[in-house]
Amino acid sequence: MNIALFGYGKMGKMIEQIALKRNHTIVAKVDVDTTEINYSEIDVAIDFSMPNAAYGNIKNCLEHNIPVISGTTGWLQDYQNAVDLCKEKNGAFIYASNFSLGVNLFFELNSYLAKMMAPLKQYNVSMEEIHHTQKLDAPSGTAITLAEGVINETDYTNWKLDEAGEQEIPITAKRIADTPGTHTVSYDSEVDGIEIKHTAHNREGFALGAVIAAEWIVGKSGVFTMKDVLNLS
Ligand SMILES: NC(=O)c1ccc[n+]([C@@H]2O[C@H](COP(=O)([O-])OP(=O)(O)OC[C@H]3O[C@@H](n4cnc5c(N)ncnc54)[C@H](O)[C@@H]3O)[C@@H](O)[C@H]2O)c1
C-alpha cells in the first residue's frame, strides 16, 4: 500500500517504521514546510499532525478521494465538518483519539464499569491523564473519549478540566517528561475506591493500530471508528 504521512514528528516517524515492516511504501512525508503533494500515488493518508493542521489535511485528502486515518487530537470542533465532507465525497475516514488495541479494550472496560456504577450514587468518578511535556492539548483526546463513555452510561452530563461542578466529570491533566500516555478512571466513595488504569510503555501500540486501520479502510467508504476496525461489540 502507498501511504502518505501527514505530520512527520514523533508519531509520523514511528508509523513509518511499522508501515515499512508490514511491507508498505511511504510515498509522502508531509510536514509544515511541504509545498507539493502528488495525491495520485497515495492509497491512504495517515494524519498525526497538530490540532490547527489536522482538519486542513483531512479536507485536502477527502477532496482528492484519499481515505484518511486521523490520530491528531485537539481539532474536534471540526469533526462534524469532516464527517459531512466524507459523506458528500463518498470517501472513507476514521478518527480515533487512541489507536492502540489496549486502549480500545480499555474503552470497552470503561463503558462496562460505568454501566455497573450508574445506580451507585455514593461513588464519584474522576479521571487523570499523564503525558509528555510537548503535548499541546489538554485534556488528552483519550481522556475525552473515556469521559464520553461514562456520560453515555450515567447521569454525568459533561467533563471539565480540574474543578468540576455537579454532574461533571473532573479530569486532571499532568505533564511529565517522556510519558507516552497514562489514563486512570477512578470511582470513590467514603468507604472505598475502584480504579482502572491503562499505561502506554511506548508509542508503538498507537502506530501499529493506525497502520492496521489504514490497511482496513482501503476499498471501503464511510465514516468508521476503531470499534469497526477491531470488530469490538
Ligand atoms: N490517536 C492516537 O493514538 C495518538 C497517539 C499519539 C499521538 N496522538 C496525537 O497525534 C498528534 C501528533 O503527535 P506527535 O507526538 O507525533 O507530535 P509531534 O509534535 O512530534 O509531531 C507533529 C508534527 O506535525 C507537524 N505539522 C505541523 N503542521 C503541519 C501541517 N500543516 N501538515 C503536516 N504536518 C504538520 C509538525 O511540524 C510535527 O512534525 C498529536 O495531536 C497527538 O495528540 C494521537
Ligand SMILES: O=C(O)C1=N[C@H](C(=O)O)CCC1
Ligand atoms: O502523545 C500524545 O499526544 C498522545 N495523544 C493522544 C491523546 O491525546 O489521547 C493519545 C495518547 C498519546
